[in-house]
Amino acid sequence: MDYFEELCRDYRFKEGYHTCINCGTCTAVCPAAEFYRYDPRQIVSIVQTRDNARIEALLKSETIWYCGECMSCVTRCPRRNGPGLVIMALRDLSIRLGFFTESEKGRQLYPLTKALNGNVLNYGYCVHPATFTYKDHPESGPVFEWALNHKEDVYARLGANYGADGEGALRRIPQEDLDELKAIYDVTGGTERLELVEKYSRAKAAEMGMTMEEYTEYTFTHCSEGHFNDGR
Amino acid sequence: MIFEGKQKIWSDYQKEIPSDGWFYVRSCIRQNFFPASEKYFLAVCRDLLGHDIYETRHHTTCGGIAYHSDTIPQETAMTIVARQFALMKEAGYKNLVTSCITSFGNYTEILETWREFPELEARIRENLWKATRREFDKPEHLAHASDLVYKFRGEIAERAKFRLVDKTAGRPLRIVEHIGCHYSKMFPHKGIGGAEYPCVLSGMVEAWGGEVVDYPERRHCCGFGFRQYLVKANRGYSVSNTHKKFESMEPYHPDAIITNCPGCPYFLDRWQYVIAEQTGKTYGSGGFGIPVLTYEELAGLVLGYDPWDLGLQLHQVAVEPLLDKIGIEYDPSAKYLGLDRKDIMRPGLPEVLKCC
Ligand code: SF4
Numbered sequence: 332m333d334y335f336e337e338l339c340r341d342y343r344f345k346e347g348y349h350t351c352i353n354c355g356t357c358t359a360v361c362p363a364a365e366f367y368r369y370d371p372r373q374i375v376s377i378v379q380t381r382d383n384a385r386i387e388a389l390l391k392s393e394t395i396w397y398c399g400e401c402m403s404c405v406t407r408c409p410r411r412n413g414p415g416l417v418i419m420a421l422r423d424l425s426i427r428l429g430f431f432t433e434s435e436k437g438r439q440l441y442p443l444t445k446a447l448n449g450n451v452l453n454y455g456y457c458v459h460p461a462t463f464t465y466k467d468h469p470e471s472g473p474v475f476e477w478a479l480n481h482k483e484d485v486y487a488r489l490g491a492n493y494g495a496d497g498e499g500a501l502r503r504i505p506q507e508d509l510d511e512l513k514a515i516y517d518v519t520g521g522t523e524r525l526e527l528v529e530k531y532s533r534a535k536a537a538e539m540g541m542t543m544e545e546y547t548e549y550t551f552t553h554c555s556e557g558h559f560n561d562g563r
Numbered sequence: 564m565i566f567e568g569k570q571k572i573w574s575d576y577q578k579e580i581p582s583d584g585w586f587y588v589r590s591c592i593r594q595n596f597f598p599a600s601e602k603y604f605l606a607v608c609r610d611l612l613g614h615d616i617y618e619t620r621h622h623t624t625c626g627g628i629a630y631h632s633d634t635i636p637q638e639t640a641m642t643i644v645a646r647q648f649a650l651m652k653e654a655g656y657k658n659l660v661t662s663c664i665t666s667f668g669n670y671t672e673i674l675e676t677w678r679e680f681p682e683l684e685a686r687i688r689e690n691l692w693k694a695t696r697r698e699f700d701k702p703e704h705l706a707h708a709s710d711l712v713y714k715f716r717g718e719i720a721e722r723a724k725f726r727l728v729d730k731t732a733g734r735p736l737r738i739v740e741h742i743g744c745h746y747s748k749m750f751p752h753k754g755i756g757g758a759e760y761p762c763v764l765s766g767m768v769e770a771w772g773g774e775v776v777d778y779p780e781r782r783h784c785c786g787f788g789f790r791q792y793l794v795k796a797n798r799g800y801s802v803s804n805t806h807k808k809f810e811s812m813e814p815y816h817p818d819a820i821i822t823n824c825p826g827c828p829y830f831l832d833r834w835q836y837v838i839a840e841q842t843g844k845t846y847g848s849g850g851f852g853i854p855v856l857t858y859e860e861l862a863g864l865v866l867g868y869d870p871w872d873l874g875l876q877l878h879q880v881a882v883e884p885l886l887d888k889i890g891i892e893y894d895p896s897a898k899y900l901g902l903d904r905k906d907i908m909r910p911g912l913p914e915v916l917k918c919c
Pocket residue numbers: 357360361362363364371397398399400401402403404405414415416418
């Protein structure tokens with residue numbers, strides 16, 4: 332497969348990839364580059380070589396998973412590139428080819444995919460109090476631990492319509508609307524994407540000698556050394 | 564000539580925002596963490612000021628967080644948004660207002676991409692028809708909910724019970740504003756003031772008597788980064804970027820922070836708590852943090868609504884120092900009560916960050 336050609340089919344790539352002059356402006360403003368060993372300039376530069384081997388290495392790398400998709404780079408690139416958009420196209424291709432399981436950060440796609448799409452398809456929103464736990468989110472603080480322990484009361488006090496019919500915040504989305512979301516997933520490749528991520532992740536978990544529960548927990552929480560800018 | 568030139572340039576940064584005829588869509592994050600903010604957006608703009616803003620129970624997420632976490636294909640995200648447009652059309656509305664910056668960025672990106680690639684729009688129309696038998700019109704105007712509050716900032720100021728002034732010191736409050744990356748970094752001409760001079764929040768602050776703090780990292784990301792916060796192993800990214808902002812704003816002694824995006828107030832609030840507990844450092848005075856408010860909360864305070872009706876008890880950083888400065892009265896014993904003063908216990912206290 333000619334990876335560059337494949338990337339060119341992606342509308343994010345069509346929008347975000349033009350000639351890069353390697354100026355490094357994107358890297359200078361990038362929050363990910365401050366934290367990770369990450370350099371968006373280099374990514375666009377590698378893609379620009381059209382060198383299949385180098386692009387394949389990128390698709391299997393940790394690097395493409397470091398971006399936060401904040402799009403700060405889009406505003407500043409003097410050539411109207413969007414390195415963040417190029418990253419989105421690279422990630423998409425990495426997922427389609429199953430290359431994402433080759434990197435620790437790529438493997439995180441499994442718990443992310445399960446959690447977010449589980450919420451969308453079951454509750455109609457990406458984030459929902461029914462699945463947001465203090466154990467997974469200790470940074471939400473004692474105040475939110477309290478709020479989650481008293482969900483019905485706290486949300487009622489604040490004028491939400493938690494889990495009930497009708498309009499309002501946190502209302503129950505009617506089943507017919509959830510069915511439409513599912514149908515959209517089926518028609519547009521969303522369901523296929525979930526199955527693909529599941530298939531490649533299961534294979535990787537087996538290779539790593541883990542059950543899916545262990546794999547989920549491990550990919551969600553484990554951070555190896557070597558990712559950070561300060562040498563750690 | 565030069566003045567006219569400047570006016571012309573400035574007009575490119577303006578945005579037409581009709582007063583009425585809005586179809587409202589909610590936010591995944593704001594609902595969870597700041598549900599009262601959505602309530603008071605409607606209470607102020609629709610019920611108090613009398614503007615036409617409509618909501619249907621049938622709308623859903625735009626899929627933006629799932630999309631920017633790379634878990635769904637672009638066509639899935641686009642078709643979910645096309646369904647929202649169809650609901651808008653069916654309800655007889657032409658303008659869409661969203662309660663989330665990720666959504667606003669997502670809708671904007673989709674409309675711009677369709678404008679450039681009409682064949683993609685045609686395919687999404689087919690997708691939506693196949694999946695739901697619905698048809699859509701694109702909105703004539705797209706706004707973030709803060710765009711409307713910005714537009715109505717004068718009407719709010721006229722009804723204000725309080726001004727953003729330190730009553731004792733007799734000076735305007737120093738307010739940090741945080742716009743949120745997806746508001747205008749991708750498509751600067753879609754936000755009020757563009758990416759260079761975003762004034763959606765600073766306009767509110769100034770209209771309500773405060774003073775906007777300019778500091779070096781004013782436009783730096785809060786650190787959400789989608790997968791960089793959502794996956795536990797990556798959260799160092801998120802707190803590090805927030806930390807960078809706080810270190811940069813600290814010398815300016817802000818009295819409060821006002822935010823545009825639903826995620827940013829959560830991160831700027833909660834990471835202050837984490838930084839305090841991990842390093843002992845706090846950014847407010849006397850061991851407190853800097854209160855972080857949504858724009859709806861700030862508008863609500865100015866209008867004189869009860870802080871606990873506005874949901875300020877759901878913040879980890881105590882808001883009382885700010886309320887005291889403005890001179891807003893509150894009942895400390897009512898802070899954590901449920902409906903009809905039901906006792907639902909109280910949250911535990913952090914070890915370092917001072918709370919009331
Ligand atoms: S979108 Fe990604 S590459 Fe661009 S500035 Fe944000 S984190 Fe960096």
